[in-house]
Amino acid sequence: MARINFNQIFNRNQETGAITPRSRVRVGGVTFGPGMTFVRGTSFNGIDLSNFINNDFEVDVRGDLFIVKGIYAENRQTCLPARNASLAIAGGRVPCLRLPVRYTQTGATHRQAHRQVLPFRKKLKKLFFKNDPIRKKMIKIKKIYLFGNINLFKLRKIIKTIKKNLPVRLQTGKKINRFDIYVNSAGGNSEEAFGIYDYLKEMQRKKKIKIRTIAIGRTESAALTVFMAGKERFSYAHTLFMAHKAEIKDKKAIKDYEKKINYCNNYCEKIYKFKLTEKPLIFNAKEALKMGIIHKIIV
Numbered sequence: 001m002a003r004i005n006f007n008q009i010f011n012r013n014q015e016t017g018a019i020t021p022r023s024r025v026r027v028g029g030v031t032f033g034p035g036m037t038f039v040r041g042t043s044f045n046g047i048d049l050s051n052f053i054n055n056d057f058e059v060d061v062r063g064d065l066f067i068v069k070g071i072y073a074e075n076r077q078t079c080l081p082a083r084n085a086s087l088a089i090a091g092g093r094v095p096c097l098r099l100p101v102r103y104t105q106t107g108a109t110h111r112q113a114h115r116q117v118l119p120f121r122k123k124l125k126k127l128f129f130k131n132d133p134i135r136k137k138m139i140k141i142k143k144i145y146l147f148g149n150i151n152l153f154k155l156r157k158i159i160k161t162i163k164k165n166l167p168v169r170l171q172t173g174k175k176i177n178r179f180d181i182y183v184n185s186a187g188g189n190s191e192e193a194f195g196i197y198d199y200l201k202e203m204q205r206k207k208k209i210k211i212r213t214i215a216i217g218r219t220e221s222a223a224l225t226v227f228m229a230g231k232e233r234f235s236y237a238h239t240l241f242m243a244h245k246a247e248i249k250d251k252k253a254i255k256d257y258e259k260k261i262n263y264c265n266n267y268c269e270k271i272y273k274f275k276l277t278e279k280p281l282i283f284n285a286k287e288a289l290k291m292g293i294i295h296k297i298i299v
Contacts, residue, residue, distance in 0.1 A: 001069065004059045006052060009066055019050060026067045144181045150188030150222040155195050162203055178210040181230065187221025190246055190264045197271065200229035215239045215285075215294065228271045228293070235285045235294045243272060244280040 011020045017039055024033045027044040040050040058070035142165045146154060162179060181200075200211050213230030220242035227233060235241075246264035248257050269275055273292065288294045 002059050002061055003056050003072065004061075004066070005056050006049075006054065009057065009059070010049070012053065017050070021066075024065045026065060031065075141178045141180060144179060145184075146181055146223075146226065147184045150185055150193045150196070150226060152189075152192055154188070155192045155199075158196050159199060162199075162209075166207065166209075178212065181211065181213045181226075183213055183215050183219050183223055183227045184217040185220065185223035185226075186218060187223050187242075190222050190225070190268075193222035193225040194264075194267060196226045197229045200226075204231055214298070215241070215288075218242075224293075225268060225271055232296075233294045234296050234298050235288060236298050237285055239285050239288075240282065241284070241288050241293065242280055242282045243268070243274075243276060245276045245278065 009022060009025060011022055012018070013020075018037050019039070020037045021032060021034055024031060027047060027049070030044045032044075038049075041048060042050070052071055056072040057066075057068050058072065060067040060069055142161065144158065144161050146158070148154075158181075165177070165179070203209055204211055210232075211230050212232045212234065213227045215227055215233070215235040216239060217236070218240050219227050219235075220240070221244060224241060224243055246261045246268070248254055248261065254261070265276055283291065283293075285294065285297050289297060
């Protein structure tokens with residue numbers, strides 16, 4: 001960390017009052033460089049830098065990037081660790097980037113300042129958490145690639161991956177996590193497909209995690225059952241889908257497994273929300289969108 005004066009970071013035109021950064025500067029989640037010019041009244045994440053022309057800044061210097069962490073009020077020797085993140089200068093309150101920090105007017109006690117900033121707590125908390133790039137990086141997104149036949153190994157892979165990457169509790173007290181499952185498969189075993197479908201639905205319901213499924217290339221037969229488990233379902237523009245009734249390779253055993261076949265067909269119709277026909281039903285991404293199979297096409 002370094003204490004740097006405003007004039008070492010910015011150039012200011014005395015006639016027009018326009019301000020231009022000498023190098024790249026990051027204020028909160030906003031980064032801007034020498035090509036940008038702004039005037040009084042322009043705010044970055046609620047901070048009007050023109051109010052602090054004569055102040056020193058607490059800056060983290062990374063190469064040619066100046067990351068503003070705090071502002072020294074009244075040019076004090078220390079950047080006060082201020083819990084309430086309020087800056088009172090020239091009668092106006094401006095949110096400070098450093099958390100936690102307390103700044104007071106000249107002559108104001110800490111208790112008076114604490115009372116002044118209470119109404120701004122919720123607004124400031126929302127502002128900082130929304131634009132904080134560090135918090136955005138903490139949002140965990142795990143990608144799972146479900147390619148090839150749907151079988152016991154794929155079922156095991158899904159369960160192991162999700163258990164290993166269950167949501168973590170962050171400083172906000174909220175569980176933040178999302179799994180993006182990319183599906184490219186010609187199908188496989190119906191039983192394992194139902195197993196994956198039920199497990200993903202259970203995780204979304206009990207663990208409150210978000211699961212998105214993305215169809216890429218082809219999503220057919222049992223793979224379509226797995227794909228339908230996503231709360232949000234996307235597809236690439238040229239993906240092909242196929243649905244058909246359950247089949248058994250050994251035609252002699254059809255009578256023995258007739259009940260099982262009927263169960264599979266009924267389960268699929270409930271999941272797909274349309275009736276299966278004797279002939280395979282083939283459709284593209286646009287048709288899938290109309291049918292409600294997907295929610296959005298990725299162009």
